[in-house]
Amino acid sequence: MPKYVALIYSADVDWSQPEFAEATNDYAEFGEAAAAVLRGGQVLYPTSSATTVRVTGGKGGDVVTTDGPYAETKEALTGFYVMECADLDEAVAVAAKIPAAWDGAVEVRPVLEFGA
Structure with a gap:
């Protein structure tokens, strides 16, 4: 069967904080209900923890990093x-x-499996 990734776009918060316990319970319920088709998934830290990486000049060029999201x-x-x-x-x-679909967005994309 084909694989798809569901990219979750929602409020940029720290989901580990107690004030989001009810929302994380919604995700736990979703995970249990959709367990037959889920093959993995993770929550990401807020974008403030991101590092954006670019290589100038193409392959082998200088690596430039920027704090924050793309x-x-x-x-x-x-x-x-x-x-x-x-x-x-x-x-x-x-x-x-997925709870994010209720007040954010979920982008669905097919996964291209190399070597398959």
Whole structure:
């Protein structure tokens, strides 16, 4: 079956803080309900912990790092799930149940598996 990644865009907060316990419970419930198709996933630290890496001059060029995310936005990439679904329709149906879809956004993309 094909794999899809569900990229979660939501408020840029530290989900480990106690004030987000109810929201994290929603994600735990989703994880249990979608366990048959989930193949992995993680929550990301806030974008303030990000480091953006660029290589100037192409392959072998100078490595330049910048503190912070690639882009400043209202919603940030805060986590992801890897799902194994029959098709895009099933992946979209599962993604619609991810709590971030209720007040943020979930981007679904097929995974290209090299060597498969």
